[in-house]
Amino acid sequence: MPATPRFASLYAFALTVCLPLIALSPRHAATPARAATQAAPLAIGETFTLESAALGETRRINVYLPAAYHASPDVRLPVLYMPDGGIAEDFLHVAGLVQVLTGNGSMRPFVLVGIENTERRRDLTGPTDDPEDRKIAPHVGGSAAFRAFVRDELMPQVRSRYRTSDETAIVGESLAGLFVLETLALEPELFDTYIAIDPSVWWNRDALVSAAPQWLERQPDGARTKVFVATGREASASQPMTRLLVAMNAHASPSLQITHRGFGDETHATVYHAAALDAFRKAFAPEAKPAGH
Numbered sequence: 003m004p005a006t007p008r009f010a011s012l013y014a015f016a017l018t019v020c021l022p023l024i025a026l027s028p029r030h031a032a033t034p035a036r037a038a039t040q041a042a043p044l045a046i047g048e049t050f051t052l053e054s055a056a057l058g059e060t061r062r063i064n065v066y067l068p069a070a071y072h073a074s075p076d077v078r079l080p081v082l083y084m085p086d087g088g089i090a091e092d093f094l095h096v097a098g099l100v101q102v103l104t105g106n107g108s109m110r111p112f113v114l115v116g117i118e119n120t121e122r123r124r125d126l127t128g129p130t131d132d133p134e135d136r137k138i139a140p141h142v143g144g145s146a147a148f149r150a151f152v153r154d155e156l157m158p159q160v161r162s163r164y165r166t167s168d169e170t171a172i173v174g175e176s177l178a179g180l181f182v183l184e185t186l187a188l189e190p191e192l193f194d195t196y197i198a199i200d201p202s203v204w205w206n207r208d209a210l211v212s213a214a215p216q217w218l219e220r221q222p223d224g225a226r227t228k229v230f231v232a233t234g235r236e237a238s239a240s241q242p243m244t245r246l247l248v249a250m251n252a253h254a255s256p257s258l259q260i261t262h263r264g265f266g267d268e269t270h271a272t273v274y275h276a277a278a279l280d281a282f283r284k285a286f287a288p289e290a291k292p293a294g295h
Contacts, residue, residue, distance in 0.1 A: 046066060046094070046097060047064060047065050047066040047067065047097065047114075048064075048065045048067070049062060049063065049064045049065070050062075050063055050065075050163075051063070052155060052156065052159055054151045054155055055155070056147050056148075056150040056151040056154065056155060057120075057125075057144075057147055057148065057151050059120060061117065061118065061120065061151070061156075062088070062118040063087075063115060063116065063117060063118070063156065063159075064087055064088065064089060064093050064115075064116040064118060065113065065114065065115055065116070065160075065164070066093075066097040066100060066101070066113070066114040066116075067113055067164070068100060068101065068104045068111040068112065068113070068114075069101075069104070069105070069111070070104065070111035071111065071113065071164075071165070076165075077165060078165045078166055078167045079111055079112060079113050079164075079165065079166060079167060080110070080112050080113070080166070080167050080169035080170065080171065080194075081112060081113045081114075081115055081157075081160060081164075081166050081167075081169070081170050081171070082100070082112040082113070082114050082115065082170075082171045082172070082173060083115050083117070083152065083156075083157075083170065083171070083172045083173075083193075084096055084114065084115065084116050084117065084172070084173050084174065084178075085117050085119070085122075085125070085126060085148075085172075085174045085178040085181060086116075086117075086119060086122070086174065086175065086178050087115070087116020087117045087118055088116065088118035088119055089118075091116075091118065091119060092116075092175070092274065093114075093116035093118075095274075095275055096114060096116070096173070096278060097114055097116075099275070099278055099279055099282060100112060100114050100282070103279070103282055103283065103286075107288060108282070108283050108287070108288075109282045109283060109286040109287065109288070110286050110287070110288050110289075112171070112286065113160070113164055113166060115156070115160055117152070117156070121139070121141055121144070122139075122177065123138055123139035123141070123142055123177065124139060124141040124142055124143070124144040124148075125144050125145065125147075125148035125181075126145060126148065126174075126177040126178050126180060126181040127142045127143055127144070127145055127177060127180065127181075127205055128143060128145045128146070128180075128184055128205065128206065128209075128210075129143040129206065130142060130143060130205060130206035130207075130209075131206065131207075132206055132207050135205060135206060145181055145184055148181070149181075149185060149188075149189065149192075152192075153189070153192060157170070169194050170192070170193045170194055170195075171193055171194060171195035171196070171197065171228075171285070171286070172185065172193045172195070172196055172197065173197040173199070173278060173281070174197070174198060174199065174201075175198075175199040175200055175201075175273070175274040175277075176199075176200055176201070176202050176270065177202050177205075179198035179199050179200055179201030179202065180198075180201045180202040180203060180205055180210070182196050182197065182198040182201065183196070183198045183201050183203065183210060183231075184210060186198075186217075186227075186229065187210060187213070187214075187217035188217075190221050190222060190227060191222055193227075194225070194227060194228065195227070195228040195229075195230070195285050195286075196227070196228070196229045196230070197230045197232075197278070197281045197285065198229075198230070198231050198232070199231075199232045199273060199274055199277045199278065199281070200232065200233055200234050200236075200237045200270050200273050200274075200277075201231070201237075201243075203242045203243060203246055204240070204242050208242045208245070210246075211242050211243075211245050211246045211249070214245075214246055214249035214250070214253065215249050215252070215253040218249060218250060218253040218254050218255060218258065219253050219254075219255055220255070221254075221255035221257045221258055222257060223255075223257055224257065225257075226257055226258070226259045227257055227258055227259065228259045228261075228285050229250075229258055229259065229260045229261070230260075230261045230262075230263070230281040230284065230285050231246075231247070231250070231260070231261070231262045231263075232262070232263045232264075232265060232273065232277030232280070232281060233262070233263075233264050233265065233273070234265050234268040234269050234270050234272070234273035234277075235264075235265070235266050235267070235268065235269060236269065236270055237270065238264045238265075238266065247262055250262070261281075261284060261285075263277065263280055263281075265277055
């Protein structure tokens with residue numbers, strides 16, 4: 003039925019007057035956006051720089067302190083050192099593992115100390131007489147100076163800054179894993195636990211592997227040193243790593259507690275996180291409480 007003039011005028015009135023009033027009523031008014039605070043940096047630890055005489059440069063150190071460190075002013079914790087410890091390197095994911103595993107009781111709490119790189123391939127490699135090795139970077143073969151920095155400059159600084167126990171450990175992957183094993187061979191008493199993940203034992207024509215029977219047998223007597231070696235699928239099938247594992251089984255001193263884990267589903271690029279998770283659970287497992295506690 004056609005609209006009457008009176009109905010049409012009322013409809014027009016509703017459209018022009020009533021609907022805008024409904025939209026402006028408190029019940030139907032749009033809720034203004036709540037003011038957001040300005041973004042601020044998100045801190046997960048501490049950082050400081052250290053002038054190194056051994057290296058002739060300034061090095062940045064990143065530190066993660068687990069909740070147990072803050073829980074009591076009297077607690078003293080062991081220290082886990084890691085090369086490749088920059089924020090843009092491996093520090094964040096390893097700190098995350100320490101946070102999760104200490105939180106769920108899978109590992110004892112450690113102070114994590116990450117050493118940020120300047121010239122990675124210089125610091126983490128020993129001397130080499132292989133021309134192919136020298137092609138990977140302008141400078142190589144500086145591991146002795148880097149180890150002196152860790153031993154004589156960084157470790158005393160960490161002991162002075164933080165409440166630490168005497169227990170120390172080191173973790174590294176690839177060339178950093180090579181540095182871990184080289185340190186075990188040359189200065190086995192520097193750390194209590196050595197974790198080498200997919201170590202680049204091919205360096206200098208497998209020299210560390212060839213010398214393994216000698217350095218494995220001359221480990222000092224006394225407290226047992228934990229050694230954890232992890233390999234991805236490429237390294238597990240490599241001839242140098244196979245020779246090293248055979249030597250570890252045949253020549254290891256009784257003072258060495260050696261564990262090897264192969265991660266067949268992981269590549270060299272992906273093995274670090276999975277292997278570190280496994281290594282931390284095994285090497286740093288909480289001490290079993292006596293029955294009845």
